[in-house]
Amino acid sequence: MKIKSLILSTAIAVLALSCSKDDSNNAASNDLSDAKVNAKIDLVTEDVSKIVDEQFALQANPSAGRNSQEVSALPSCVTVDIQLTANSWTRTLTFDNCELPNGNVLDGTIIVSGSLNFDAPSQTISYSFVDFHHNDILVEGNRTVVRSIQSTSAQAAPHPVANMSIDMHVTFPNGNEYHRVGNRIREMIEGFGTPMIWADNVFTISGNWTTTFPAGTRTSTITTPLRAEANCPHIVSGVITTVRDNNTATLDYGNGDCDNQATLTVNGNSTTITLGN
Template sequence: MNIMKKLLFIPALIFVIIFSSCSDDSETAPVDLVAELDADSEAALEANYEDVDLIAEAGLAFADESGRVERDTVLECAEITHDKENKTLTIDYGDGCEIRGGRVLKGKIIIEYNERKLVPGAFRIITLEDFFIDEVQVEGTRTLTNISESLDDNLTFNIVLEDGKLTFEDGSTATRDADHTKTWIRANNPLNDEFHVEGGASGSNREDIRYEVEILEKLVFKRSCRASRVFIPVSGIKQITFGDNVAVINFGDGDCDNEVTITINGETTTHTVEPRGKRN
């Protein structure tokens, strides 16, 4: 399947910053949930790092075939250098080039590896050098390790992001360190594949507020939802802690939509996610 058709299946885990205060006017007044719903930062982080993973896999697949297969569209304007002896692959977009679909990529993705991805024990270490997706600079080291016990199991990967950082065109930044376990539930029809994610993360949002994330119930991503431009989980619950505040985010019951509910101090609000970090 073309990599552009695969992008963002394991997209965006949503970060919500909520400030709460009690009303001075009445003891019975509800908690004032001033929802600074910064879904932008967390969703953009997940989306961009997922893109990096899948570009890296496209490059490794092309190199593994020694160029005997057609380049994926995300690689068509890149220079690919493969050091087989040291098992290192460099995907270089130079000063910037536009791939099919209109996105502009710039800089380098460097991958160190040992085996093919599906082999238990296989790993990829992905580092980024002056790398941009459109106007967003993406930094950090991404390590993916196949921790499956056998090829017969649903494939399970440990994914660690260290020193993750996005720098947006307006100069704002979002940071992230994460340690997740991702299980690939394969269906007879690949369009019905699911990805189940567990684990946690920490970082800061574009307002420089620190947070920690814990997944309370596994997050479920459906590949089939991408056709509806839904890149977030369709079910699962995670908890966001920032300072003394705790917010619980529920992704729903499996429907393909961009709606989440956020509960803090017994009060629940609904938010529609923008998974690319755009600001109005």
Template sequence: MKMTVSFGRMAAALLIGTGLFLASCSKNNDEKTIVSAEQVAMTTASAESEAEGEIIFDDVFNNVMGVNATVGIGGTGEFQANQSDQPGTLQSTCFTLNFDFLAAPDTFPLKVTIDFGTTGCTGRDGRIRMGKIITVYTGPLIRPGSVAETSFEGYSVNGIKVEGQHRVENKSTSTQFTFETKVTNGKLTRPNGNTWTWNRTRTITQTDGWGTPWLASDDVFTIVGNGSGTVTIGDRTGTWTSTNVEPLVKRFNCRWIVKGKQAIQRNDGPEGIIDFGTGDCDNKATLTVNGVSREITLK
């Protein structure tokens, strides 16, 4: 039977279970087993941190691209008016937009602030956002060479505080639409104080939707790349590196990554594999650590 768990509950249960096991066994006879249990717990927590970071910063990418057709392609993320997995009308009053022309009268560079307020803005995707996403565009992101650099001010998603820098650069050629995204000093903090930091680089390549350049809903992209991170749960800290096993698949008409696999390796622990599925638009993924698989729910 599959288990649906959250990052906090899984990690806490595993770590508490490890402590009880330590108290009931002799150190001389069972030390290797005890260390293995702790390693599995931290690898599991590291893998879930990677998955959650991927989803949250993918949401940032969607919103940076989605503001309008002047700075991006328009109509993605919170700006998508008609999304198959998000019924209802766009909540246009849930957030505000501010445009600051940094070299007026020139259009670019342009600073765009998406302000979700301080009391909580519930999007059509069910996520509650607060604070600001602040992006400076050097030019339209559909133009090769253009860059968008994003920072955050009091920003959170479902109570998870988001910090760091997010960068998008258009590296397209005449035959391929490609973006490079980077997260530098990314940091996510849960209300209970648990944190994870993240640095990663991804190459996002369009594989479908070329025939309708101004219609984002039919665009499909593959995502490949590597990264590294650190997760802290109470007084325990684990570091990891992530490597793409199978390209991740992102459809702009779905808010989740729908396919692909990412490997998570801790220096002193077993490898974890995150499997995002076979193409269905849902918030489920499978996490396998030390031969044991669990279904996890993405936030």
């Protein structure tokens, strides 16, 4: 009987240990999957930020970008309809499965609008989506960007600062839905002295947001400012840190190289991921 009890106890212990390892592996797998979802939503936010900022710049400086140094965020397949009233402008962008320079594919409509008083100390730009998809992810919501000229810790000289309010609902192709709220601050730290040339523009991006997943929330903060350069279709450096319960993930965009690779680290375990479509 003692031998049988010992064998039974050992079997139970082994089974418990096996289940514990399986639970740990499943948790790690879920954390990695959640981090990749966050990275995809980050791409949506960055592309929308870039498009909204460019549409304002085009409206404020209609002659900008009409030279060999221009690198536009929009491919030629996008249809742009411009409507003007006495005091405001509206630019309706219609995408038909258009591929951006960074490889992401957009379909549907983004509507961007603002005031024609470009001499005001700040500009409020509104944007909304109509049946808009980013790499087959349905994007819904409408928010604002407050754009001003000011000094910041990133750049002492007065420069353009765009503070984007995020309230975005996305639905992935598998039916999973996510809701993100927060803010994203995009500062032009180089190139603001040459408004007719975009290719020399360099941006630093900061901010924080909360994303609601089907199984809880994740809080993200840009812990090292992201760097975006107009002559590169990808973010070239910076780190986003995301926290869920006691689990931490970081997305590191690298050391300045223009590529679509980033290092995703979840609870100390790192892997290289390819960003984009």
